[in-house]
Amino acid sequence: VHKDPNSMAGSAAAHVLIFPFPAQGHVTPMLSLAEILSLSGLRITFLNTEHNHRRLLRHSPALSGFARLRNFRFLTIPDGLPEDDPRLSINFFKVQDSMMTSSRDRYKELLTQEIDGWPPVTCVVADGILHLANDVADEVGVPTLVFRTSSPCSCWVYQSLPILLHEGVIPFPEECDMDEMVCGVEGMEGIVRRRDLPSFMRFAKSADEHIIKFISTLNSHAIRGKGFILNSFEALDPTLLSIMRSYYPTIYTVGPLHLHVTSFISNYNEEEAEEEEVDYKSSSGSTSLWQEDRTCMTWLDNQRDKSVVYVSFGSVAVVSREQLNEFWQGLVNSGHRFLWAVRRDMVVSQGEEMMNGTAVAEELEKGTKERGCMVDWAPQEEVLAHRAVGCFLTHSGWNSTLEGLVAGVPMICWPYFADQMINSRFTSEVWRIGVDMKDRCDRITVERMVREVMEGESALRLRSSAAKMGELARKSVEEGGTSRADLESLVRYIKSTGS
Ligand code: UDP
Secondary structure: OOOOOOOOOOOOOOEEEEEOOOOHHHHHHHHHHHHHHHHOOOEEEEEEEHHHHHHHHHHOHHHHHHHOOOOEEEEEEOOOOOOOOOOOOOOHHHHHHHHHHHOHHHHHHHHHOOOOOOOOOOEEEEEOOOHHHHHHHHHHOOOEEEEEOOOHHHHHHHHOHHHHHHOOOOOOOOOOOOOOEOOOOOOOOOOOEHHHOOHHHHOHHHOOHHHHHHHHHHHHHHHHOOEEEEOOOHHHOHHHHHHHHOOOOOEEEOOOHHHHHHHHHHHHHHHHHHHHOOOHHHHOOOOOOOOOOOHHHHHHHOOOOOOEEEEEOOOOOOEEHHHHHHHHHHHHHHOOEEEEEOOOOOEEOOOOOEOOHHHHHHHHHOOOOOOEEEEOOOOHHHHHHOOOEEEEEEOOOHHHHHHHHHHOOOEEEOOOOOOHHHHHHHHHHHOOOEEEOOOOOOHHHHHHHHHHHHOHHHHHHHHHHHHHHHHHHHHHHOOOOHHHHHHHHHHHHHHHOOO
């Protein structure tokens, strides 16, 4: 990969617009990709919603590093929601529909006109779940690369939806055995049970037509695109990826992106930064939409090696006060120390109205001051890399899963919805780097699983597989690794759109 924009035919004219769904788990990996592509000599426009861009600027000073990248710019687009809307990612369809109607014209303009003297967009990297990003690019004839920020296994299960419907696997019969194996997902025989299918499939009876239509459109975009980008690496799912390759257009597995960006930048610095007189290291760092509370790092510094359970359920999941209490009791009863990120908007009461998560967390923290540390939002990548962290109690979001895997930290999975159901199954049964407490949320299970992952033979076994998996991930993003090679072909393709 070369920085020199003229190193390949067409590269000087190639201009890629990157458009994520406005949620943390989408913006973060797409920004990492944008950074690497920019350092590879491509001209990048990164499109954020106005609301998210303001939040990013407020909470992520590292973002200013992007401004130093040559040929990189942020543009913003309205999301159409009222100023005071909390924009919870859990209200996915509301955001999706609002953008479809309110942002269409502006997006079309960005794809078809020269803005601020920049050359026209020659290629779009569209978030696979953002229909607007894909539809309009198709309509105006700009080649689209589809980036799905979730795992290969979940993309494949979604893609199998028509077969599952046709074979009558879904809707599930009433009062069925949720542990029964599912047929119809090629390559996953003997692995996937009913309860491991994405959560919406459980309720497909009332056939949420809206959801089924959404997934069908998602699938057709993935197939119609010029390429399919995944934040994963070959060695994690070789068999599955080879099945998927016969189905999708060219697949580029360029992950784990958070690791790739670090490795890429350090190589870049050694070789080229001097010449460019730019410190690119400073462009990497947090891309949080929430304010990180770094006090937990000091707390971690005072803990023994591998003695802490880090708990986080990501940016979308919400829990009831009762569930929070069960987790807390289980953690306390395990006798291990824990660091827990409880977002302010994470706790809901029965009627779904939000409670002040910080206040609830503070209340729980009382009496466990010594043993537990609670923050609104943690610098998660750094936390997972800390020597004191021995296990990760996670909702199995794909970014979190990759971050845990790269850090070599075994996981306890409590999947909340969507793709997390299959991610947790793969974490426990295929990659064997964690345990899955799916569909259970009681103090006894929490305590038992914490002990299993933190103590004795089972802990040693899980730690050793997690470390091996982390090593494979590292190899994949190094010079000569599979993710690095896929990145190079992706860059070549994008450059060709400028010819
Ligand atoms: N995250 C963080 N601090 C927190 C909780 C989460 O930085 O306290 C980050 C985490 O590192 C990950 C992202 O938020 O990159 C969550 O993405 P994921 O795909 O795991 O879950 P989602 O939020 O989409 O459910």
